[in-house]
Amino acid sequence: MSQLLTEAGIEQQVKVLSGWTVKNSKLHITRTFKDFIEAIEFVNKLVEPAESAGHHPDIEISYNKVKITLTSHDAGGLTQADFDVAQAISQIQ
Numbered sequence: 087m088s089q090l091l092t093e094a095g096i097e098q099q100v101k102v103l104s105g106w107t108v109k110n111s112k113l114h115i116t117r118t119f120k121d122f123i124e125a126i127e128f129v130n131k132l133v134e135p136a137e138s139a140g141h142h143p144d145i146e147i148s149y150n151k152v153k154i155t156l157t158s159h160d161a162g163g164l165t166q167a168d169f170d171v172a173q174a175i176s177q178i179q
Contacts, residue, residue, distance in 0.1 A: 116152065
């Protein structure tokens with residue numbers, strides 16, 4: 087099981103992630119695309135980094151908006167794995 091980050095650790099790490107917010111021990115971001123096709127193409131690009139990390143985001147798709155939520159369910163909050171995957175997702179265009 088991964089170790090939970092402290093509040094200070096969470097605050098420090100979220101500062102370097104553009105567009106991500108923390109609420110209820112979860113990392114959140116919503117990305118908006120031109121249309122549904124671009125939104126789905128983006129979601130498909132999430133597969134490889136999530137699988138490689140063995141850490142999978144919760145994903146909601148609403149036409150051209152993709153909401154991504156990360157948390158470490160087994161640890162009961164945010165761990166380094168969440169921030170590592172968030173960083174990888176942030177690099178995806």
